[in-house]
Amino acid sequence: MRYLNEIVNKKINEVLKGDQDAFEEIVTLFQHRLYHLCYRMLGNAQEAEDIAQEAFVRAYMNIHSFDQKRKFSTWIYRIATNLCIDRIRKKKPDYYLDAEVPGTEGLDMYSQLAAAGELPEDEVVKMETQERIQYEINRLPDKYRSVIILRYIEELPLQEIADVLEMPLGTVKTRVHRGREALRKQIGTM
Template sequence: MPDQSTEKSENYSPRENASESSLEDDSLVKKAKGGDEQAYSQLVEKYERALFYHILKMVNDREQVEDLVQETFVKAFDNLDTYSTNYAFSTWLYRIATNHTIDYLRKKKLNTLSIDSPVKTKEGEMEMQLPDESASTDRKIIQKQRQKIVQQAIQDLPEKYRKVIELRHMEEKSYKEISEVLDSPLGTVKAHIFRARELLYKELKDKKGRF
C-alpha cells in the first residue's frame, strides 16, 4: 500500500488552495494569452487601484505613479508567456510593479560617485559625493542614437496615439491638460496613452541591443 502522505506531498501544488479570486485570474490570463481584449481590461480594472497605492508608497508623485502603473501592465501583458500558474498572478504582477518602480527610481538619481570612507573633520564624519564626469564621447553618441530610435518609433505610431505620447512625454502635460487640448474624455486619454506605450514597448524591445 503506497504511503498516502508521500503521495500527497509529491502531487501537491502551491496553488492547490488558491482562492476563488486567484483562480479567476488564471482564467482571465488564459483568455488574454488568446488575444481576448476584454480579459486584459478586466485584469487592469481589478488591479489598477491596488497597484497605484502599492507604487505610491515608493514614489510620492501621484501622476508619475499613474504612468508607472500603466507601464507595469504593459510589461506584464507583453510577458504573459513567462507567467507560471504555479504562483498567483497578483504576486507576479506586484513583483513586476516593484522592479519597474525601483528601475525608475535608479534612473532618476543623478550620476554620482560616492566616497565610501567618510572624511573625518572636527565637526564629525562627513560623507562626500562627487559628480560623475567620466561620461565619454561614446556615451553621448549612444544617447543620441537612442533618442533618434525612440523619436522615430513615436513618429510611426498611429496619429491618435502619437499625439497623446508627444503631449505627455515631450510637452510634459498632465492627463487633464491633454484631455482639454484634445477635447477628449480623461478615460479615453488614459486608454490611448496605455495603448501607445504598449505599441512603443513592442517596437523598441526588438531594438534593445541598439540601446
C-alpha cells in the first residue's frame, strides 16, 4: 500500500508541475474502484460514469490542496461520495407525497412510490444476487447508504470511513449500527 502511495504522489507532483498526462495514470489506477463506488451509490451505470468522471475532474482542479501525507483514495472517495449525495438529493422529487397524481383519481404519490421503490416478495426472491444487493442498497435511507456501502461493499475500516465522510468516528459507528438495523428490517419485512 505504501508502494502505491509513493507512485501516486510521484504522479501528483508531475501534475503539479503542469504535466496533464501524469494525471491519466492516476485515473487509470483508480477508475474501477471509484466507478464501482459511484455505481453502488447511484444504482445506475450512466450516472455512475458521469459522477465518477466529474470526481476525477474535481480532483485534478484541486490537486494542489491534496495533502500528500494522506491517502489519495480517501480523498478521491470523499469527492465522489459528496458528488453522489448531491446527485441523489437533486433527484428527490420536490412535490408532496400526498398530492394527487395528475390525471388519476385518488391515486397519490404514496402509491406511485410503493410501486417504484418496493417490489412484491416473489419478485425479490427471483432477483439474481447482484440485482438484489443493489435493490437493498437503494432502499436504504440516504443517511445510512454511504456508510453501509463504504463499510460492506468497499470494506473500509471505520476510521477510514470517518476520514472519507469527515465525521467523528462515533457518528460513523452509530450510522453503521442504524444502517444494519434498517437492513434487518428491510429484509425481515420483505
